[in-house]
Amino acid sequence: MNWVFLFVFLPLGGGFLLPLFDRFWTESRVKEALAGAVTLTTTVLAFATLGGEGIYQMGNWPPPLGINLVVDGLSSLMLVVVNLIALLVTIYSFKYMEEYTPTGKYYSLFLLMLAGMNGVILTGDMFNLFVFLEIASIASYALVGYRRGAVELEAAFKYLILGSIGSAFIIFGVGLLYAATGQLNMAQIALSLAAQGRGVIVGITSAFFLVGFGLKAAQVPFHAWLPDAHSSAPSPISAMLSGVLIKALGVYCLGRVFFNVIGIDEIQANILIWGGAISMVVGALLAIGQEDFKRLLAYSSISQVGYIVLALGMGGILLSRGEEPLAGLALLGALFHLINHAANKALLFLGMGVVEEQAETRQLAELGGLFHRMPVTGTTTLFGVLSISGIPPFAGFWSKLIILIAALWGQFYVVAALLIATSVLTLAYYMRVEREAFFGEVPERLRRVREAPAAMALVMAVLAVGAIGLGLLYLPGLRELILQPATNVLLEGLRYAQMVLGG
Amino acid sequence: MLYTLVFALFLIGLYATITKRNLIKIIIGVIIMEQAVNLFLLLIGYRTGGMAPIMDKSISLEEFVTRAVDPLPQALVITSIVISLGSIALMVAIAIRIYEKYGTYDIMEIRRLRG
Numbered sequence: 001m002n003w004v005f006l007f008v009f010l011p012l013g014g015g016f017l018l019p020l021f022d023r024f025w026t027e028s029r030v031k032e033a034l035a036g037a038v039t040l041t042t043t044v045l046a047f048a049t050l051g052g053e054g055i056y057q058m059g060n061w062p063p064p065l066g067i068n069l070v071v072d073g074l075s076s077l078m079l080v081v082v083n084l085i086a087l088l089v090t091i092y093s094f095k096y097m098e099e100y101t102p103t104g105k106y107y108s109l110f111l112l113m114l115a116g117m118n119g120v121i122l123t124g125d126m127f128n129l130f131v132f133l134e135i136a137s138i139a140s141y142a143l144v145g146y147r148r149g150a151v152e153l154e155a156a157f158k159y160l161i162l163g164s165i166g167s168a169f170i171i172f173g174v175g176l177l178y179a180a181t182g183q184l185n186m187a188q189i190a191l192s193l194a195a196q197g198r199g200v201i202v203g204i205t206s207a208f209f210l211v212g213f214g215l216k217a218a219q220v221p222f223h224a225w226l227p228d229a230h231s232s233a234p235s236p237i238s239a240m241l242s243g244v245l246i247k248a249l250g251v252y253c254l255g256r257v258f259f260n261v262i263g264i265d266e267i268q269a270n271i272l273i274w275g276g277a278i279s280m281v282v283g284a285l286l287a288i289g290q291e292d293f294k295r296l297l298a299y300s301s302i303s304q305v306g307y308i309v310l311a312l313g314m315g316g317i318l319l320s321r322g323e324e325p326l327a328g329l330a331l332l333g334a335l336f337h338l339i340n341h342a343a344n345k346a347l348l349f350l351g352m353g354v355v356e357e358q359a360e361t362r363q364l365a366e367l368g369g370l371f372h373r374m375p376v377t378g379t380t381t382l383f384g385v386l387s388i389s390g391i392p393p394f395a396g397f398w399s400k401l402i403i404l405i406a407a408l409w410g411q412f413y414v415v416a417a418l419l420i421a422t423s424v425l426t427l428a429y430y431m432r433v434e435r436e437a438f439f440g441e442v443p444e445r446l447r448r449v450r451e452a453p454a455a456m457a458l459v460m461a462v463l464a465v466g467a468i469g470l471g472l473l474y475l476p477g478l479r480e481l482i483l484q485p486a487t488n489v490l491l492e493g494l495r496y497a498q499m500v501l502g503g
Numbered sequence: 504m505l506y507t508l509v510f511a512l513f514l515i516g517l518y519a520t521i522t523k524r525n526l527i528k529i530i531i532g533v534i535i536m537e538q539a540v541n542l543f544l545l546l547i548g549y550r551t552g553g554m555a556p557i558m559d560k561s562i563s564l565e566e567f568v569t570r571a572v573d574p575l576p577q578a579l580v581i582t583s584i585v586i587s588l589g590s591i592a593l594m595v596a597i598a599i600r601i602y603e604k605y606g607t608y609d610i611m612e613i614r615r616l617r618g
Contacts, residue, residue: 127579138590145600153597156597157526157601160593160594161520161529161530161594163590165517165520167586171540172513172540172543175540175543175579179547
């Protein structure tokens with residue numbers, strides 16, 4: 001695994017080179033080619049990590065001393081999701097970003113965000129996690145305000161302030177962990193905490209991490225920034241933010257820190273469950289009333305990430321009760337839903353991005369009958385909608401079903417009821433999008449809208465195939481390749497430490 | 504005792520960030536919060552009457568270990584200062600742009616986003 005550093009190095013290097021290209025090759029397509037080549041390479045590498053496990057020692061320092069990058073089932077899964085979505089979004093951006101002048105800066109920030117996310121996923125060091133998290137966050141703050149309109153700047157400022165509060169909480173937590181154990185290496189911290197037992201300080205640290213990562217994952221009550229930021233960003237960036245950024249910085253970190261480093265107990269798991277459940281319901285309720293379709297999608301992200309966090313929490317409780325097979329089911333459901341939501345929400349933001357660009361409005365009321373004018377966008381978006389609302393046989397149905405079964409078998413009846421209620425709400429507001437935007441009469445103003453260009457349509461078609469095909473991930477054979485290793489990492493908390501320090 | 508003060512400083516920063524209406528005051532609140540975190544990190548490694556963590560030939564390794572302050576948090580603080588410099592520069596830049604668009608720093612008047 002001595003090439004793992006490329007995941008961080010390539011996007012970081014690309015990010016540094018691109019602003020130079022803005023100056024010297026203003027006309028040519030070099031910038032797009034470079035960004036595409038970088039994301040393509042990292043995607044191929046991400047698929048190559050599947051099934052493998054190992055560590056890379058930066059500067060050849062062995063684990064307790066130096067920073068190491070860790071590849072295991074969970075990080076492979078996240079790498080594949082993040083880099084694949086990034087590749088598709090880059091291809092989509094080629095056409096979409098043509099109207100904005102200095103595209104070099106756009107791709108530069110995009111690659112920095114990717115480098116940050118890859119770093120967060122791979123790193124085995126608490127402070128390094130914070131550094132990569134900030135690289136990804138700062139790049140995303142700038143990308144949200146990229147269009148520099150009044151509303152975009154306002155959204156970026158709100159996101160920036162709340163994001164900085166989250167980061168301050170996270171680094172405070174890292175400091176507390178260092179004070180408690182004298183270590184920064186995640187594996188060493190895990191072993192020290194397991195040996196010395198859990199004191200008050202671990203409780204305080206958990207509270208800081210819950211607030212910090214909760215802000216990054218936009219869980220209620222820390223969700224206020226997400227609808228503004230995700231709806232004001234350019235559509236490809238909305239797809240990145242909603243599709244993967246909140247999962248890499250929020251959900252992944254929650255999972256990694258609570259399951260592999262601190263070790264989850266009932267209190268933390270209960271907070272995760274109820275935080276997730278409240279986010280799920282509140283996000284869905286708020287989405288119903290939205291007139292702006294990008295805001296609707298953003299609220300839906302809060303709701304769907306709530307599902308994932310809730311399932312993580314259920315896994316935690318079942319694990320501390322000693323019901324391992326059931327905990328495995330809940331965690332597998334969480335990761336499965338994470339993959340599905342990444343693909344579906346990226347698809348929806350990209351599809352509605354085409355609608356926004358062609359119709360020049362974000363108000364649902366001003367749309368109508370677009371299915372006739374843009375069949376490809378209409379069909380692909382319909383696939384995304386059906387999958388995210390959980391209609392069989394689309395992928396989203398299977399992951400929601402697994403979470404529901406885990407809730408019923410684990411005797412979380414209230415949670416199960418909320419899950420079903422939220423599914424109904426989700427179906428309701430997505431059907432409203434379909435009805436108002438794609439079906440019915442075409443208003444006079446929209447007679448001239450055209451279909452998306454070929455490259456964008458291709459990207460959406462790939463994601464639409466994913467909306468059905470990802471359901472296959474649960475089949476035996478494929479499950480052992482992707483979902484099961486990642487679930488095992490969360491299930492066998494301390495094995496992570498042994499893997500890192502042993503090899 | 505010192506830890507309590509640092510935590511109080513952190514809360515003051517958080518309070519300012521959440522309750523103030525002026526963009527610049529909000530930014531100052533964030534700065535206070537980040538500095539409180541930096542002070543906290545320094546305190547973790549601090550040792551009363553300790554010496555600078557510079558190794559030379561005149562002292563033995565044992566004496567160094569028992570007397571020197573922990574250098575690691577200091578390295579963390581430097582990194583953390585650089586990161587907060589980046590985010591604060593971005594905050595100020597956006598605040599200036601917002602002032603150009605809206606002509607005010609008051610967040611109650613900068614309210615085009617709702618819902």
